[in-house]
Amino acid sequence: MALMFPRLARNFARNGYYPTDEITLERTLQALTPSSTGRMRIFDPCAGEGVALAETAHALGRDRVEAYAVEYNRERADHCRALLDRVLHSDLMDTIVTRQAFGLLWLNPPYGDLVADHSGASQYQGKGRQRLEKAFYQRALPLLQYGGVLVFIVPHYVLDDELCGWLCNHFTELRIYTAADPTFRQVVIFGIRVRRQDLARPREVAQVREYLQAIGAGVQNAETLPTTWPWEPYAVLPASTDLEHFYRVTLEPEQFNQEVKRLRGLWPDFTLHFGQSGVQPRPPVRELSRWHLALALAAGAISGVVKSKSGRVLVLKGDTYKDKVRKTEFTEDQDGNVSEVRILTDRFVPIIRAWDMTPGSPNRGCVLTISSTADTPPEPEIPVPETAPVPTYAAPFEPGRLLLTQAVQYLVENRSINLALYLDRHLAGDWGEISDDDRSSNQRALKTGERLLSGYDIDAEGETRLWILTEANRCATTILLPSDY
Structure with missing residues (x-):
């Protein structure tokens, strides 16, 4: 022994x-x-x-x-x-x-x-x-x-x-x-x-x-x-x-390598994941507002060479990645039972990179970065593709950054909801299915700079509701479910 x-x-x-x-x-x-x-x-x-x-x-x-x-x-x-x-x-x-x-x-x-x-x-x-x-x-x-x-x-x-x-x-x-x-x-x-x-x-x-x-x-x-x-x-x-x-x-x-071998690759059916890569993208059904354009850029839906109305030429690549902050807490009740709680908090970080290729520009070859992180440089002008001109959209207030909760992100990824429809109503001052008191508070907030809240039923039965909340300082607009609040 x-x-x-x-x-x-x-x-x-x-x-x-x-x-x-x-x-x-x-x-x-x-x-x-x-x-x-x-x-x-x-x-x-x-x-x-x-x-x-x-x-x-x-x-x-x-x-x-x-x-x-x-x-x-x-x-x-x-x-x-x-x-x-x-x-x-x-x-x-x-x-x-x-x-x-x-x-x-x-x-x-x-x-x-x-x-x-x-x-x-x-x-x-x-x-x-x-x-x-x-x-x-x-x-x-x-x-x-x-x-x-x-x-x-x-x-x-x-x-x-x-x-x-x-x-x-x-x-x-x-x-x-x-x-x-x-x-x-x-x-x-x-x-x-x-x-x-x-x-x-x-x-x-x-x-x-x-x-x-x-x-x-x-x-x-x-x-x-x-x-x-x-x-x-x-x-x-x-x-x-x-x-x-x-x-x-x-x-x-090493364990990841064993799992890849056991599954015979990360994607056993290659065409299932990459079969649509050569399909020509369709144009949007409506003209993009500046907010829609920024969201599409951050999501990576618009990439490649784009030109602004001023003649500026940029090579764009946008992406949004999810970062997790992990925390473990231990608590003890009166009976001496020790409970462990693991908290994983999602943090969505959009980032857009642009390579300046404007002929004759002194900044030719420079890379611009736009992100929501704390060390973000001053935000440059967002270029507009020729295929997506910017309409004049007179919103009664500035929405700031767009934030989604994990539950809403899941609905978007599964194509269960069209956020643009409800966000346009919110920006236009159509507050949806809320009480008269909340509606009056919103109208007053447009003048006093307080918080704005809209609520929309997203199913026919009215059992699921979507909230859109714009902060008082207009720095951000959050889309969430009531259960996320």
């Missing part, structure tokens, strides 16, 4: 890899006992080479245990797959796993301080010292079923007031011991997850918390793991729910 040669242990530690030593693993397994019936499901969110979880599965009865793991390092993940049932080569924070799906959580997380990403976001949700051990604890705790067993292996100095409070609020029958190998100053913590209302008396909880804090501060030393477990073993309960989700969110290049 040896994990590695002892002389290699420190090399692993320098690379941020702290596997459980052989003696500590042997003594820890004596504290665990299998359930009398049913199949057990155990999990290690940072499994290393998978030896610790594999030995745990054998100790509990390999034919009755399903062992799941996540490992960030590719070589160690490949080694895990030879020992365990299912292994994800991934960062734990980049996975979707069913909550309360495991009867045992073996948590020996990476050690060290957290570093925020390039946008300043952090995986840690708390007020104490930001540590990797805490971030992994927060992420892995909801995956353990109530009544499930925790084996938590961390350096003793990580046990600050915050982490000790979490442990005492989430677990009962807490016991802490010093690891058999003192190299990494580790402690092994055992506990059974319970709801907060099922905790022991407050005084007993306070005493356990003070004891953990004293060990974390180095004021008191925990006993070394006993060679023979003197207490009643912790029973690993059978799985109480189905494991519906166990997958990685993003793909590494």
Whole structure:
């Protein structure tokens, strides 16, 4: 059952890899006992080479245990797959796993301080010292079923007031011991997850918390793991729910390559995607306003060589791409249940590039860029193609930038709605199906510069309504559904 040669242990530690030593693993397994019936499901969110979880599965009865793991390092993940049932080569924070799906959580997380990403976001949700051990604890705790067993292996100095409070609020029958190998100053913590209302008396909880804090501060030393477990073993309960989700969110290049091979290419039917590329585009059914022209340019519907009325020649290429801002939040209710919420916010960024090819122009060869980003240069004049002259459209107000919510964008992409029809009505002062009070407010807002709101029923039954909202400063007009507000 040896994990590695002892002389290699420190090399692993320098690379941020702290596997459980052989003696500590042997003594820890004596504290665990299998359930009398049913199949057990155990999990290690940072499994290393998978030896610790594999030995745990054998100790509990390999034919009755399903062992799941996540490992960030590719070589160690490949080694895990030879020992365990299912292994994800991934960062734990980049996975979707069913909550309360495991009867045992073996948590020996990476050690060290957290570093925020390039946008300043952090995986840690708390007020104490930001540590990797805490971030992994927060992420892995909801995956353990109530009544499930925790084996938590961390350096003793990580046990600050915050982490000790979490442990005492989430677990009962807490016991802490010093690891058999003192190299990494580790402690092994055992506990059974319970709801907060099922905790022991407050005084007993306070005493356990003070004891953990004293060990974390180095004021008191925990006993070394006993060679023979003197207490009643912790029973690993059978799985109480189905494991519906166990997958990685993003793909590494190698995994993407495997998926492409499995699908036999990105587009198995090439003509389905590119069969219409040679079709001559049809002219618009009506003359384009300046707003329509800008929208068509940003969408890439108008590209190539265009000429303005002044004789300016530009080579145009427009596009709109969707950027996602990702955020993860952890909350804890009064019962001690930790909830994880992943928020993906869409951000639509239009960008138009124009290559000035006007004969004799001093700017010949220069590239102009028009975008909605913060560092956008002053917006140049938008050229008008000869095939799409600009009509004189007298709108009672300036609409500003056009913004669409994700729900409206979906309707547009599926050709379920013609936005131009409703936007023209909004710009012309036809406010649609709104109340008399809102209609009066809009008429007053045309003079006072307040916000404008239109509402249009977009189906025959009147069950689906579209809102168009122009901001008070006329910087933007947003098209949305009432459910997006």
